[in-house]
Amino acid sequence: MSVFSFSRASVVARKEWVDLLRDRKSIFWALFAVSISGPLVLCILYFVAKSVSERIDKTTAPIVNVAFAPDLVRHLERRGIKIDPEPADYRDRVKRGELDAVIVIEPDFQQAMAEGRPAKITLITESSRDRSAPIAAKLSREIERYAARIGSERLMLRGVSPVVASPVRVEELDLSSPEQRGARLLQVMSFYALFAGLMGAIAAALDVTAGERERQTLEPLLTTPVTAMELAVGKWFAVSAVNLLAVTISLTGFLVALQFVPLAKLGIPFSFGVREFAGFMAVLVPFAFMVPAVLLAIGAAGKTAKEAQSSLSIGASMVGLLPMISFLRQSQPPWWDALVPVNGQYATLSKVLRSETIPTLDWAAMWLIPAVIIAIALVGFSRTLSNEKLLAGR
Amino acid sequence: MISANQLTKQFTTKERGSTFSWRGKTRKITAVDKVSFEAEDGKITGLLGPNGAGKTTTLRMLSTLLTPDSGKATIDGADLATQKVAIRQKLGVLGDAKGIYWRLSPRENLLYFAKLQGMNRADAERRATQLIDELGLGALADRPTQGFSQGERMKVAIARALIHDPQTVLLDEPTNGLDIMSTRSMRELIRGLRAQGKCVLFSSHIMQEVSALCDRVVIIAKGRVVFDGTPPEVLAQSGASTLEDGFVRLIGSDEGLFA
Numbered sequence A: 001m002s003v004f005s006f007s008r009a010s011v012v013a014r015k016e017w018v019d020l021l022r023d024r025k026s027i028f029w030a031l032f033a034v035s036i037s038g039p040l041v042l043c044i045l046y047f048v049a050k051s052v053s054e055r056i057d058k059t060t061a062p063i064v065n066v067a068f069a070p071d072l073v074r075h076l077e078r079r080g081i082k083i084d085p086e087p088a089d090y091r092d093r094v095k096r097g098e099l100d101a102v103i104v105i106e107p108d109f110q111q112a113m114a115e116g117r118p119a120k121i122t123l124i125t126e127s128s129r130d131r132s133a134p135i136a137a138k139l140s141r142e143i144e145r146y147a148a149r150i151g152s153e154r155l156m157l158r159g160v161s162p163v164v165a166s167p168v169r170v171e172e173l174d175l176s177s178p179e180q181r182g183a184r185l186l187q188v189m190s191f192y193a194l195f196a197g198l199m200g201a202i203a204a205a206l207d208v209t210a211g212e213r214e215r216q217t218l219e220p221l222l223t224t225p226v227t228a229m230e231l232a233v234g235k236w237f238a239v240s241a242v243n244l245l246a247v248t249i250s251l252t253g254f255l256v257a258l259q260f261v262p263l264a265k266l267g268i269p270f271s272f273g274v275r276e277f278a279g280f281m282a283v284l285v286p287f288a289f290m291v292p293a294v295l296l297a298i299g300a301a302g303k304t305a306k307e308a309q310s311s312l313s314i315g316a317s318m319v320g321l322l323p324m325i326s327f328l329r330q331s332q333p334p335w336w337d338a339l340v341p342v343n344g345q346y347a348t349l350s351k352v353l354r355s356e357t358i359p360t361l362d363w364a365a366m367w368l369i370p371a372v373i374i375a376i377a378l379v380g381f382s383r384t385l386s387n388e389k390l391l392a393g394r
Numbered sequence B: 001m002i003s004a005n006q007l008t009k010q011f012t013t014k015e016r017g018s019t020f021s022w023r024g025k026t027r028k029i030t031a032v033d034k035v036s037f038e039a040e041d042g043k044i045t046g047l048l049g050p051n052g053a054g055k056t057t058t059l060r061m062l063s064t065l066l067t068p069d070s071g072k073a074t075i076d077g078a079d080l081a082t083q084k085v086a087i088r089q090k091l092g093v094l095g096d097a098k099g100i101y102w103r104l105s106p107r108e109n110l111l112y113f114a115k116l117q118g119m120n121r122a123d124a125e126r127r128a129t130q131l132i133d134e135l136g137l138g139a140l141a142d143r144p145t146q147g148f149s150q151g152e153r154m155k156v157a158i159a160r161a162l163i164h165d166p167q168t169v170l171l172d173e174p175t176n177g178l179d180i181m182s183t184r185s186m187r188e189l190i191r192g193l194r195a196q197g198k199c200v201l202f203s204s205h206i207m208q209e210v211s212a213l214c215d216r217v218v219i220i221a222k223g224r225v226v227f228d229g230t231p232p233e234v235l236a237q238s239g240a241s242t243l244e245d246g247f248v249r250l251i252g253s254d255e256g257l258f259a
């Protein structure tokens, strides 16, 4: 028809940008919620981790029949565990969650010990409660350590080296560097940054497609010299700008949140500085432009906002499920995993966080694949915009 | 100057057989059937017909929104089939869909369309201010249009259609849903366009409205032109005593009038 006019496309983009940002009710707040959720989750995770480690540090051991095992009590006290002697209705309180775990010493504990029979201790726990698990594990570990000490003392008394009784010694060598261990907690960041780039565009994409049709403004628009492709590009650019705003707010939120949550205190040395910020942006900018193109192509096909909304939500949640595959996969990801949109981005963001070097090929995939998808989606979107059937609203 | 020659448009519609059948039958309806007429500059031409007659479809074809299945049309010599951009620049269209952007002010609505029509900033602003004054939108000019009355919204929509000062103006039922005062000012506006020598083609399903305004009436029913002449000729050709009776006789039935 006519040549593509960048000036008309930019007129469309500027109008949509202004129009979108004035939509306080849906777009503005959606943007806010999407961008703030990541930093918020980070803060929550930090406080949960902090309270768990504090609770473990301040463990008390409720002991029933404490008088029967003074030696064990001394052992626990030396290990910094306070003793809570003879707790009342301990079974119920463990069930209710008031006590994490209770040690019950059998009345013949000392006698069995003296006779060399296994002396029985019962550790009462409620294994379905996650909150209590670390405390129960700690108590159980301490009791075993006590038992091991007695065992080796007995062997030594008999002139046998305790080494004989431990034919295998397991030593854990955790290969992840401290940075990498921290990165595991902060994969939350990759996830929520992608989430912002995915959800930040939905309300806006809906508004400029089905919204335009529903408000009966598409038809007047198409009677002006603007071409469907110019409209498609302008709208895509405006929605992408909104989406990029969501991503930027989200990342900035992380930067700010990390100032307030001293992860180092939890033994998680972690840096999210300028280098990481730049790395994230290099991955997320093309992503933030790709997602709206796809959403617009889907959303434009819906005849009503409702129809478009449901197809958009389905599309977005499918895409949101993709990283789950990487989460759950036990084996090495196949080579093409890095090329799958969302998955590839997720993997690259994780590499940025782990301070790994990222091959040029990965960077190429981060930019070229979105470019191809954008081109295809925009052609589809512009076709739909100029489709006679959808235009007449039937 | 519009000249339409044998314009024809068919639609295929799907009919559901029953709730549980996947594929309904498809049916072809001829919405516009070999419609020919002319609309001259400096004249108001009325396209009159009951609901479903094919008025909107005809105007959509003339405004390049729909491609005719057959037939030709020219606007000021520009061919509908080959010179779409030229036609879009010549035409001011107030179509069936008259929505405006409600988070934008009337002025912003107008400026958007002015820029899409290729006007430069200064011209666009001057013209927008002029139309806002002419239509009495001054007090509302810089408020978001959300909450505007039907008449106020219609004014913004018509100003938007006229923003680039087009020579030919298409208006699809421009008084639909307006109260008496708004209808009167719309009529004044249409007469004003004629006085400026514009070619105005407007559609309506109300005979009185057309006869009050038009120099020429084209009556269409079921997609076909059944009358083409001046309002007084309606009486002569139909042999009826009132315009309304004449209209009903010419379209062959009163079905569709109230649809």
Ligand SMILES: Nc1ncnc2c1ncn2[C@@H]1O[C@H](COP(=O)(O)OP(=O)(O)O)[C@@H](O)[C@H]1O
Pocket (backbone or CB within 6 Å): A389, A392, A393, A394, B011, B012, B013, B029, B030, B031, B049, B050, B051, B052, B053, B054, B055, B056, B057, B058
């Ligand atoms: N997009 C469409 N798809 C199917 N049928 C349509 C479409 N647009 C109009 N029609 C049908 O074409 C006929 C003419 O419609 P229209 O031009 O809107 O009439 P009018 O504007 O005179 O009321 C009607 O029967 C209508 O149902």
Ligand SMILES: [Mg+2]
Pocket (backbone or CB within 6 Å): B055, B056, B057, B096, B172
């Ligand atoms: Mg109509």
